[in-house]
Amino acid sequence: MAEFIKLIDVTKCTGCRGCQVACKQWNGLPAEQTRFFGSLQNPKDLSYDTWTLIRFDELEKDGQLKWVMRHDACMHCDWPACAKACPSPGALTKTEEGAVVHNTKYCIGCKACIAACPFDIPRNNPELEKMAKCTLCYDRITEGKQPACVTACPTGCLTFGTKDEMIEKAHKRAEKVGGTVYPNNPKYETHVLYVLPAGVGASDLQHTNPNPSMPLSVLLWKNLFKPFTLIGIGAVAGGAFLHYLTKGPHKVHEKKEGGE
């Protein structure tokens, strides 16, 4: 199956939050009790029950107010740190379509993915001790449908398509509006792309990472320490086997009468 990309054209977003509701609706997520905190952003942050969120940023550029609404969800990295850090097989998988999908059934609640994610996306449920995040609607895209948020978007801000087509579209649109593509990093490809408006950089917005990378701790742990432990376990097992070959099976000593 082809690789897909979700393109988010921030210049077209009106902040209606139809995508937020569509996400909750499709994934059967409950509403949250929230409090007003001075912004139209609601809920305040992603959570176990909120996988996508419109983030409202008020920026002052050259004496002008810029109000930027950004659809924030999992970036579906090509080389996902969360799946790399995850110790439970099957709990976080990278699929052929490009989606990084979590499976709550196999999640052991260790929160390694939350610490590893360069975009701070996965969220834990303290009651269930499980994580959850956007799945790029894996159950929809494999059936030829678009993700729920993309289907619902009324302004055409969210679009979904094959990788090459969407990358080309993103750069064309960025050129037209004089903006930038985020994260435009050939070393760190993601299956979600943003077109940011003119004069707005990724570092101006909340909850972004202009220079995403796999955390060094995860790399050290998984590529250095883990193979060493595996070698260590193998050496112990091999040693035990050698011991068996050279010394033979354990013999039970007969107890002597009256002796210590």
Added chain:
Amino acid sequence: MDITRRGFLKIAGGTLAAAGFGTGVGIKPAFAMPRKIQYAQEVPTICPYCGVGCGIIAHVRNGKVINTEGDPDHPISKGALCPKGGSLYQIANNDKRNKKVLYRAPGADAWKEVEWDWALEKITANLKKTRDEGFKLTNANGEVVNRCESIAAIGGAALDNEEVYALTKMNRALGLVYVEHQARI
């Protein structure tokens, strides 16, 4: 817990095998994720809320609405939905919805549950009483008007076209002149 030698070897072997997994990120098809609307009947409908009239597909299984989403083939909305229309599922499935009629008597400070029949009769009686008291046959100039100025009607945005038609017919038959809609207030 007693561990025999053989049992210990089994456990050690299992741990060894388990430790071999999960060292890297391999691209693989994820588990089969069954689509929740599989084999459900698709019923096209129109969003009841505003005048745009976005198309919605209601997925129905065994007579129950299991999902609603924007209709991508609809000429007006092309699948798009605002948050209000997107939450339409909750019109059909909502545990916060009142299932009984609640009645608060004049001057009372608490709601009490009443039967539908009683409530409809009470509404009808109040309607007739108010209309009889405030009905005007002629205006100040003595011209025949036959109108009821003591009652106003407000339509809700969740009413569909046919319901609105029937409601307006009834209002006009009663002689109401103050017929408004929630969306205009």
